[in-house]
Amino acid sequence: MKLSDEEVIDRIREALSSWADEEPVPEEPVLTARVQRTPMTLVELSPPTPMHRRRSAWLVAAAAAVVLVGMAAIAVIWSDKPATVADIGSAPSGITEIPIGYSFGVRGLDVTEDAVWVTSQFDEELYRVDPTTDRVVDTFSIPDHIEGVREVGGWLWLSRYEPNEVIRVDPATGALTDRLGFDSQPNLASDGERLWVIAERGGESQVVEIDPGTAAEVGEIPLGARPGFATIDGDSLWVANMGSTTVSRVDLAEGRVAAVIDVGGEPRSVVVAAGSIWVAVNRTGTEQTGSVVRIDPTTAEVTATVVTGRWIHSLAAGDDAVWATNFLDGTISLIDTRSARVVATSPIGNRPGGVAIGRGSVWITPHRRNVLLRIDPTKPLEAAAVPDVARRIDVRMGTTYVRCSGSGRVTVVLERNSDDGAPWAVVEARLSRITRVCAYEPVGIADPAEAGLAGPAATVADDLAETLDTIGERGPFVVIGEWTGGLDAQMFAATHRDEVVGLVLVNGMSSDYLERVRLLLPTDALEQMDQTLRDQPEAKRLYESSTQVAAIGGFGDLPLVVLGDASPDPVITAANSDPLLTVAESEAISQLLEVLRREQAALSTSSRLIIAAGQVTPADIVDVTMSLLG
Amino acid sequence: MKMRTMADKDGAWVEQSEAVGIWPQGFVDMYRFRWAPMVRLARLLTGTDPAAEELVQDAFLRVGPRWDVIENPVSYLRAAVVNGCRNHQRRRKIERREIPAAGVADDDRFELRGALEALPVRQRSAVVLRYYEDLPEAEIAELLDCSVPAVKSLLHRAVQDLRKVIER
Numbered sequence: 078m079k080l081s082d083e084e085v086i087d088r089i090r091e092a093l094s095s096w097a098d099e100e101p102v103p104e105e106p107v108l109t110a111r112v113q114r115t116p117m118t119l120v121e122l123s124p125p126t127p128m129h130r131r132r133s134a135w136l137v138a139a140a141a142a143v144v145l146v147g148m149a150a151i152a153v154i155w156s157d158k159p160a161t162v163a164d165i166g167s168a169p170s171g172i173t174e175i176p177i178g179y180s181f182g183v184r185g186l187d188v189t190e191d192a193v194w195v196t197s198q199f200d201e202e203l204y205r206v207d208p209t210t211d212r213v214v215d216t217f218s219i220p221d222h223i224e225g226v227r228e229v230g231g232w233l234w235l236s237r238y239e240p241n242e243v244i245r246v247d248p249a250t251g252a253l254t255d256r257l258g259f260d261s262q263p264n265l266a267s268d269g270e271r272l273w274v275i276a277e278r279g280g281e282s283q284v285v286e287i288d289p290g291t292a293a294e295v296g297e298i299p300l301g302a303r304p305g306f307a308t309i310d311g312d313s314l315w316v317a318n319m320g321s322t323t324v325s326r327v328d329l330a331e332g333r334v335a336a337v338i339d340v341g342g343e344p345r346s347v348v349v350a351a352g353s354i355w356v357a358v359n360r361t362g363t364e365q366t367g368s369v370v371r372i373d374p375t376t377a378e379v380t381a382t383v384v385t386g387r388w389i390h391s392l393a394a395g396d397d398a399v400w401a402t403n404f405l406d407g408t409i410s411l412i413d414t415r416s417a418r419v420v421a422t423s424p425i426g427n428r429p430g431g432v433a434i435g436r437g438s439v440w441i442t443p444h445r446r447n448v449l450l451r452i453d454p455t456k457p458l459e460a461a462a463v464p465d466v467a468r469r470i471d472v473r474m475g476t477t478y479v480r481c482s483g484s485g486r487v488t489v490v491l492e493r494n495s496d497d498g499a500p501w502a503v504v505e506a507r508l509s510r511i512t513r514v515c516a517y518e519p520v521g522i523a524d525p526a527e528a529g530l531a532g533p534a535a536t537v538a539d540d541l542a543e544t545l546d547t548i549g550e551r552g553p554f555v556v557i558g559e560w561t562g563g564l565d566a567q568m569f570a571a572t573h574r575d576e577v578v579g580l581v582l583v584n585g586m587s588s589d590y591l592e593r594v595r596l597l598l599p600t601d602a603l604e605q606m607d608q609t610l611r612d613q614p615e616a617k618r619l620y621e622s623s624t625q626v627a628a629i630g631g632f633g634d635l636p637l638v639v640l641g642d643a644s645p646d647p648v649i650t651a652a653n654s655d656p657l658l659t660v661a662e663s664e665a666i667s668q669l670l671e672v673l674r675r676e677q678a679a680l681s682t683s684s685r686l687i688i689a690a691g692q693v694t695p696a697d698i699v700d701v702t703m704s705l706l707g
Numbered sequence: 708m709k710m711r712t713m714a715d716k717d718g719a720w721v722e723q724s725e726a727v728g729i730w731p732q733g734f735v736d737m738y739r740f741r742w743a744p745m746v747r748l749a750r751l752l753t754g755t756d757p758a759a760e761e762l763v764q765d766a767f768l769r770v771g772p773r774w775d776v777i778e779n780p781v782s783y784l785r786a787a788v789v790n791g792c793r794n795h796q797r798r799r800k801i802e803r804r805e806i807p808a809a810g811v812a813d814d815d816r817f818e819l820r821g822a823l824e825a826l827p828v829r830q831r832s833a834v835v836l837r838y839y840e841d842l843p844e845a846e847i848a849e850l851l852d853c854s855v856p857a858v859k860s861l862l863h864r865a866v867q868d869l870r871k872v873i874e875r
Contacts, residue, residue, distance in 0.1 A: 097750060444761065
């Protein structure tokens with residue numbers, strides 16, 4: 078086959094755009110909670126709750142992206158306030174949220190005797206939090222991409238990129254006293270007295286010692302590998318070699334690299350705990366599996382590997398414990414250093430990044446929220462479910478993922494396809510203490526590279542059945558579906574009626590929702606909705622699913638719970654649409670949703686319709702599900 | 708523009724409400740409309756690196772404070788994304804992903820996608836900017852910090868490599 082350049086380029090264009098669309102883009106992080114120009118912008122900038130950011134994310138994303146009048150209004154109806162920890166339930170009782178900064182979340186973190194220092198590159202500020210009162214007591218303006226922060230020798234040392242510098246700041250005044258330039262983004266390592274900078278300089282990767290008192294360089298050691306994060310253990314500096322699969326031990330007394338150890342994946346954070354070196358190692362590829370690798374410092378050998386979650390961002394060392402933030406899972410794992418096992422993994426949400434230990438607490442900087450999280454390690458955290466099955470299953474031409482935990486007569490099946498899994502992790506964790514739970518990710522979600530293979534509801538239901546059969550789950554099942562996942566859940570319940578003993582629809586999309594909402598939209602909104610739907614491959618699947626589910630008719634006497642958010646104020650919703658919907662139109666959409674819920678509940682002769690006080694919480698889902706377990 | 712929480716003289720906590728300001732509306736709009744497209748661009752440029760979202764956040768971070776002085780915010784934003792992705796790639800050794808294994812390899816879309824991912828970073832950047840972002844070569848040259856003939860050559864080499872995969 079011989080193709081012209083134009084034909085080749087057309088194919089390239091096609092491949093690029095399907096690659097770009099293969100995974101839904103998550104909502105933009107909240108820009109600022111303080112935008113108060115007019116009341117109508119208050120809601121617009123809030124991200125939808127993760128509970129709603131699932132398959133339908135494109136609906137919401139499209140709404141935000143293309144000034145989609147009607148859909149914007151609908152999106153707002155479905156997700157009208159930012160996610161908070163309160164939304165994911167009340168349980169993480171040992172977590173305190175300290176509001177900090179105002180824009181894109183917080184990054185750098187250092188905990189000292191009398192202060193917690195936090196950096197925000199977007200705010201271009203350095204914050205000092207008083208750990209006694211949990212309040213921000215100082216805010217220093219520091220422009221240009223500050224990231225890391227360490228207090229050494231009574232001074233604050235900050236690392237920044239563009240310019241690639243380490244700067245010294247007076248902690249009392251915030252005044253910048255010194256700056257040291259490098260050729261790559263510098264990383265700081267300190268034992269509280271000595272300070273080392275790991276960075277490139279003069280075409281060479283180096284470990285540079287700085288005298289904290291004078292801010293003068295006192296020595297340098299060539300590293301011979303890309304500089305990454307590092308930690309000091311006595312006379313050894315352990316460096317994660319970025320972009321490689323190795324960790325180097327630099328002998329600070331002899332001034333040379335004494336060992337290079339392969340850790341089997343890309344190393345990130347390194348800490349010292351219980352006499353060993355612990356390294357966060359992430360594997361690339363679709364799974365992004367993160368493990369913590371233990372190295373014996375005397376033999377320089379890997380002695381344990383502990384899988385924690387997807388893509389570890391940072392580690393912190395406590396007494397007999399290492400804490401790891403699993404960035405993509407939105408969880409934190411606690412590793413017992415003696416057994417080298419994960420003893421707890423807990424939902425935190427919002428892309429947990431930096432983690433540090435001090436003042437008897439574990440501190441976390443989430444990248445997607447403007448809070449500093451303080452965890453009391455003596456209080457029990459919400460435990461993530463401990464699966465006895467967690468595997469990918471080949472079905473048709475794609476793969477699904479299923480994870481089952483707990484035991485009981487009835488198995489609850491959750492379709493889990495959010496990119497920030499914290500709320501569902503809470504539902505999963507709590508239900509697993511009561512009965513058996515299987516969290517399921519369908520084809521296209523389990524492996525984002527297979528997004529093009531995602532099928533409509535009937536296919537998802539078949540795949541789910543095959544998946545459950547493969548791992549030997551026989552039911553009876555209670556199926557929970559949320560928003561578009563509700564279509565899949567209805568389909569599974571209808572096609573496997575003998576095995577299903579209950580159905581829970583959480584803000585579940587009705588099969589005629591798309592059709593009926595059209596009738597309420599003004600012409601311009603309708604045109605934009607159609608345009609958006611035409612452009613979205615996901616839309617075809619959704620229409621197909623709707624048709625399939627509409628053909629079901631009803632569920633007879635299958636126990637059904639329809640659980641929904643309280644309707645938001647139509648005045649606010651109308652004000653938030655752009656261009657404006659009238660209040661009457663907004664009200665009509667709200668009313669339609671209520672009608673659809675009632676109709677949904679009428680699909681079974683044994684049903685309940687429950688409207689939450691505000692938004693549905695995991696606790697609500699757990700409660701209604703328990704009522705179906707019999 | 709910022710809300711600061713400060714202690715008053717008695718040590719009580721007050722919020723300095725007069726300090727509350729806002730982002731320029733134009734920036735807010737751009738943030739809403741450009742967030743998703745820029746994340747997609749960053750994913751293509753980085754080969755679906757999990758850091759793509761953060762790189763885009765960082766790019767907005769450049770634009771926000773300079774909103775009033777930037778002439779063409781969209782170009783500036785795009786340049787910030789391209790630079791951010793490039794620096795990110797520089798910071799890490801680029802691991803070429805394997806072309807998806809059997810099972811999906813019979814579908815040429817996946818093979819082409821694998822080949823795109825496996826292109827050298829500069830070639831892929833040129834291809835993405837030209838055929839996904841539809842930018843003129845002169846603008847690509849500026850973004851990639853090279854000459855127009857160099858862009859042409861990057862594109863030519865990439866297209867010839869990809870042709871082999873497509874025609875296979």
